[in-house]
Amino acid sequence: MMETHPHLVPKKVKIALYTLTCCEGCALNAAIALARLSSPYIKVESFRLIDGGKPAEADIALVEGAVITLMDKELLRQAENNSKVVVALGSCSHNAGLLALKNRFTHEEALETVYGETRPMIPHLSKATPVTSIAKVDYVIPGCPPSTDEIESYLTSIILGKGVEEYEKPVCWECRLKDSDCLLKQGILCLGPIVKGGCKARCPEYGKPCFGCRGLVKDAKMEEFLESLKENNISEKEFREAAKLYLSMEVSL
Amino acid sequence: MISVKGLDRIEGHAHIKIVENPETGSEECRIIVDEGIRFFEAFLTEVPLMEAPVIASRICGLCSASYSVCLSKAIEKALGYTIDYEAESYREAVQMISTARSHIAHVFLLWLPDILGVKSAFDVAEVSPEAFKVAANLIVEMTKAHEYLTGGEIHPVNMTVGGFTKLPRENVAKAAESLKNSVKQAEILIEKLSEILYKIPKLEIKLPYVSIGNEEKYSLINGPIKIDGVKAAETAKDLIEERPVSYSTAKRCTINGSAYVVGALSRLNNNPNSISSEAKSHLETLDIKEGDRNPFKIPLAQAVETVHLLQHVKTVLEEVEPPRPPEEIKLKAGEGEATIEAPRGILHINLTLSEKGRIKEINIIPPTTQNLLHMEYSATKYLAENPNHPQKAKMIEVLIRSYDPCISCSVQ
Numbered sequence: 001m002m003e004t005h006p007h008l009v010p011k012k013v014k015i016a017l018y019t020l021t022c023c024e025g026c027a028l029n030a031a032i033a034l035a036r037l038s039s040p041y042i043k044v045e046s047f048r049l050i051d052g053g054k055p056a057e058a059d060i061a062l063v064e065g066a067v068i069t070l071m072d073k074e075l076l077r078q079a080e081n082n083s084k085v086v087v088a089l090g091s092c093s094h095n096a097g098l099l100a101l102k103n104r105f106t107h108e109e110a111l112e113t114v115y116g117e118t119r120p121m122i123p124h125l126s127k128a129t130p131v132t133s134i135a136k137v138d139y140v141i142p143g144c145p146p147s148t149d150e151i152e153s154y155l156t157s158i159i160l161g162k163g164v165e166e167y168e169k170p171v172c173w174e175c176r177l178k179d180s181d182c183l184l185k186q187g188i189l190c191l192g193p194i195v196k197g198g199c200k201a202r203c204p205e206y207g208k209p210c211f212g213c214r215g216l217v218k219d220a221k222m223e224e225f226l227e228s229l230k231e232n233n234i235s236e237k238e239f240r241e242a243a244k245l246y247l248s249m250e251v252s253l
Numbered sequence: 254m255i256s257v258k259g260l261d262r263i264e265g266h267a268h269i270k271i272v273e274n275p276e277t278g279s280e281e282c283r284i285i286v287d288e289g290i291r292f293f294e295a296f297l298t299e300v301p302l303m304e305a306p307v308i309a310s311r312i313c314g315l316c317s318a319s320y321s322v323c324l325s326k327a328i329e330k331a332l333g334y335t336i337d338y339e340a341e342s343y344r345e346a347v348q349m350i351s352t353a354r355s356h357i358a359h360v361f362l363l364w365l366p367d368i369l370g371v372k373s374a375f376d377v378a379e380v381s382p383e384a385f386k387v388a389a390n391l392i393v394e395m396t397k398a399h400e401y402l403t404g405g406e407i408h409p410v411n412m413t414v415g416g417f418t419k420l421p422r423e424n425v426a427k428a429a430e431s432l433k434n435s436v437k438q439a440e441i442l443i444e445k446l447s448e449i450l451y452k453i454p455k456l457e458i459k460l461p462y463v464s465i466g467n468e469e470k471y472s473l474i475n476g477p478i479k480i481d482g483v484k485a486a487e488t489a490k491d492l493i494e495e496r497p498v499s500y501s502t503a504k505r506c507t508i509n510g511s512a513y514v515v516g517a518l519s520r521l522n523n524n525p526n527s528i529s530s531e532a533k534s535h536l537e538t539l540d541i542k543e544g545d546r547n548p549f550k551i552p553l554a555q556a557v558e559t560v561h562l563l564q565h566v567k568t569v570l571e572e573v574e575p576p577r578p579p580e581e582i583k584l585k586a587g588e589g590e591a592t593i594e595a596p597r598g599i600l601h602i603n604l605t606l607s608e609k610g611r612i613k614e615i616n617i618i619p620p621t622t623q624n625l626l627h628m629e630y631s632a633t634k635y636l637a638e639n640p641n642h643p644q645k646a647k648m649i650e651v652l653i654r655s656y657d658p659c660i661s662c663s664v665q
Contacts, residue, residue, distance in 0.1 A: 021289030023661055024264055025314025025407040028358075032393065032406075044375070050362060051373035052261030068289030071266065098308055101296035113295040115504075118497040122287045144311065145407055148396075206404035206411040207418035207578065211304065241301055245308065 013159050016046040016058035017089075018079045020065030020072040020131070021099070024049065025145040026090035027064055033151035042159070060085045060158060062141075063131050066092040066099045070123040073134070080135050085158065088130070088137045089151070091144040091213045091246060096130040098144070098213075100248045103127045130249070139164050143199060144213035144246070150198065167198030170217045171210045175201035183209050189234045189242055194220040212246040256646050260284075260653060262363045262373070264315055265660020267501075269649055271636065280640075282632035282649055284625055286503040288664045294615055302328065302584060302610045303413055310408045312619075313662045315358070317408045318351035318399075319595035320617075322474060327602045328414045331589025332582060332610070340416030340576035341474075346569040347402050347409065348473045348593070349562040350432075353439075354395040355596035356517065356555035359657045361388035361442070364552045367651040368452050384445040391438045394431045398566075401428040415579025422575050429570040435563045440535070443556050447538050454549050454648065456638070458631045461513040462546070463623075465594050466523035471561060473594040479523040480508065482544065489592040489601040493618055503663035505626045506618065512626035515598025516656065518545060518554035532561035548631050551655050555596075584610025595620050597657050621663035624656050 015034065017027055027049055034044055045056040055075070061083035067073055080086055091097030102110055107126045111119055131137060141154045157164050171192035175182070183190040183204055190209035192201070196217045203210050229239055243251040259268045270283040293312055300308050309324045310317040322344055329336060336344070361384065362374040369380055378385040396406050401424040404410030411418045465472060466479030478486045486492050497504045507513070521528065521536065522544050539553040590603035598620030605613045632649045642648055 019266075021291060021661075023311050023314040023317070025311070025317065028314050028407055032396065035389065049262065049264065051375065052259075068291065069287065071287060072289060098296075098311060099291050101299055102292040104299055105292070105295055110290075110292040110295040114290065114292055115497045118499060120290070120497065120502040121499050122290075122502050124289065128291070145314070148406060202404055203410050205419075208307070208404075208410050208413075211307075238301075242304075244299055245304065 012041055012043040013060065014043050014045045014056070014058040015060045015062065016056055016079070016083060017044075017048065017053065018055070018061055018063045018075055019048045019053070020063065020075055020093070021068035022065030022090070022092045024064065029145050029148045030062055030064075030089065030151050032148045033155065036148070036152055037155060055079070055082055058083045060087060060155075062087050062089045063093050063135070064089045065131075066096045067129045067131060067134055068099070068124060070125070073125070076131060076135050085138045086135055087154075087158065088132050088140045090146055091142060091215075093131040094140045094142050095132070095215050095246070095249050096128050098245055099128040101244060103248070104244070142196060142214035147199070167196060168218050169197050170220075171195050171197040171199065171201050171204070173197055174199070175204045178205055180204045184228060184232050184234070187232050187234060189229070189238050191242060191247075193228065194222060194225050211242060216247060216250045258646050258650060260650060260658075262366070263654060263658050263660060264313070265658070265663070267658070267660045269632070269646070269653060271646060271649065280633070280636040282629050282636065283500060284629055284653065286501040286625070286660055286664060288502055288660045290502050290664055293665045294617055297615050298612050300612070302606070302612065305612060306413045307408070307410070312617075312665045313659060314407050315355050315659055316351060316595045316597065316662065318347050318403070318412070319593065319600050321409050321412045322348050323591050323593045323595075323600050323602050325412065325414050326474070326591035326593065327589040327604050328606070329589070330591060331587035331604065331606045332414070332585060333587070334415060334582055336416045336579070337576065339574050340579070342569050342573045343402065343417060343420065343576050344412065345472065345474050346566045347399065347412065349566050350395055350399050350402070352473060352594075352596040353559045353562045354392055354399065356559045357388055357391050357395070357439075357442070360446075360552045360556055361385065364654055364657070367654060368449055381445065384442060387438050387441050391435060391442070394435060398428040398431040401425070401431065415582050417576045418578055420575045425570055425575050429567070432563065432567060432570070436560060436567065439556070439559045439563055443535050443538055443560065446553060446556055450540050453547075453553070454651075455547065456549055456631060456635055456652070457546050458514070458548060458627070458634060459546060460511060460627060460630065461508065462519035462522050463508065463513045463515050464519040464523045464599060465592065467527050469527055471524050471527040471565070478592065478599070480513070482523055488590055489599055489618070490590050490603055493601065493623065495618055495622070501625075503622050503625055503660070506623040507626065512630050513623065514548065514627040515620050515623050516551055516554075517558045517596075518548070518551045519598060520594060521554050521558060529561045529564050531564065532557050535560055548627070549652060549655050551657065555657070597621055597624070597659055597662075599623060617665060619659070619662040619665060621659045624658065625663065628653050628656055628658070
């Protein structure tokens with residue numbers, strides 16, 4: 001067999017996954033995406049659920065979860081130091097996602113509600129903070145969680161050095177392409193017109209309104225949206241309530 | 254202190270501490286959970302009621318359907334709303350697929366490396382390629398079925414208070430197609446596991462096993478609570494005492510002052526008459542005795558239960574009409590509760606709703622929170638019985654991993 005010249009053998013792209021505080025749903029989808037991408041040119045160096053996840057030198061760090069404990073902060077520092085490219089994976093990492101709901105209370109109030117007098121001595125930050133606010137992040141894969149297909153396609157683009165074009169159309173775009181029934185027109189609050197798509201409008205397809213897990217679309221037409229709510233007899237108060245779930249860092253409530 | 258070791262290959266962040274009891278001189282085990290607190294019990298009060306099950310499903314990526322189902326049931330109880338047979342059947346089918354997927358992922362990706370003496374699931378793929386391939390394929394097919402039925406690979410989109418917002422008939426057919434070989438695949442995996450039984454360590458923990466228990470129909474979402482095979486209460490509400498501890502963000506639970514164990518082995522022990530005959534025969538294949546109290550065998554019980562669950566799901570998908578969207582649901586004040594079986598055992602939620610139908614107060618008791626004390630107890634017992642084991646810290650890790658702890662859940 002002909003031997004390949006050593007300079008022509010491509011180096012393996014090393015990938016590490018870091019888990020901060022979260023549900024690890026993104027890691028599960030990433031595991032399936034990585035298994036599909038698996039080739040002689042990709043090596044998973046560290047993945048908590050699969051191999052224990054000791055921080056390792058890597059080309060790409062996928063970071064899921066929000067920064068909630070001091071340990072999260074330390075893990076994130078290791079991800080930055082050990083990797084060439086840092087990718088925020090999923091909404092907790094991107095914009096703190098629904099974990100930012102905790103920030104509506106002081107840390108003390110939240111502790112009192114959940115633990116009463118005996119407090120766990122594990123050091124926490126006072127607020128749930130997204131990875132993008134603390135670390136220098138090269139790419140964001142949005143969603144709660146991003147689908148396996150999406151993680152696979154983002155990673156392919158990043159690995160091939162093609163860069164990632166952020167999806168900048170609202171959820172409504174894909175929803176119309178699918179011909180799903182418009183929930184807003186039925187008087188049901190749906191954030192589709194102002195929220196970043198790319199999710200294939202899965203929630204409205206299944207009869208559930210969009211709650212904005214991917215964040216606001218660039219240049220969201222807020223006034224037009226509020227006007228359309230009025231036309232469909234939906235109160236602005238209801239909108240402010242819904243925006244608490246995933247958009248609390250982007251919409252003034 | 255004798256040693257501290259991080260717990261790898263489990264969901265979430267925790268480590269084991271082995272300490273010497275200054276009075277007795279014996280070694281004791283503590284599980285330090287340092288997972289961050291997300292405060293779901295505080296912030297669910299801020300969430301619109303119909304979205305609460307969708308948000309609660311984000312407590313866990315591995316058992317997300319459980320939170321969606323349990324919270325929906327607790328809210329329905331508070332509102333006095335009864336869902337129809339079809340919605341109930343599909344709700345349970347989703348809960349079963351989600352449980353079976355979680356089981357197979359635990360047994361073959363997280364636990365099997367311990368028993369085979371290798372480091373990770375990647376090595377399992379090398380050492381036992383056939384088992385790995387079947388397990389991986391089963392996980393992928395169950396994920397597809399989950400997505401067809403709920404709209405989400407991980408978190409259900411269409412499941413909420415009242416049942417399903419939308420479940421197209423063609424999706425049910427696609428889910429059935431994805432799962433058509435699943436029972437057979439689960440049985441192949443049981444055969445594979447039967448080859449390594451001699452490697453399962455021996456241990457007997459004489460503490461109560463607790464789960465939902467039914468005589469006729471094996472259920473993950475309905476039924477009274479049984480303790481050691483005997484009916485103890487209709488729900489877990491007044492049974493479980495939960496208390497915080499300073500060394501861990503996860504609380505600890507007792508029943509009548511005692512540690513107890515929940516999960517697949519407890520369910521099989523408490524439902525001897527309602528599991529399928531095939532699953533029953535596999536109990537024998539994997540050497541699970543009546544009332545077995547060896548926690549090292551929990552993963553074997555998960556494999557056996559998977560066969561029963563997938564058989565049941567197949568019947569529902571073939572025989573039950575897809576559910577229609579719920580009738581209009583009127584919000585009102587009330588108190589509600591629900592106890593179901595999540596993959597790792599009993600999940601209990603009780604709550605109070607305000608007049609406008611907002612959650613005023615909510616308490617969530619996840620299964621791993623309940624198992625922590627049992628884990629500490631059995632680890633301490635293992636240390637006492639095997640004082641000279643050359644790798645005792647490692648064995649404690651293997652023991653804890655057998656329980657399939659879900660640490661994010663245990664804190665939430």
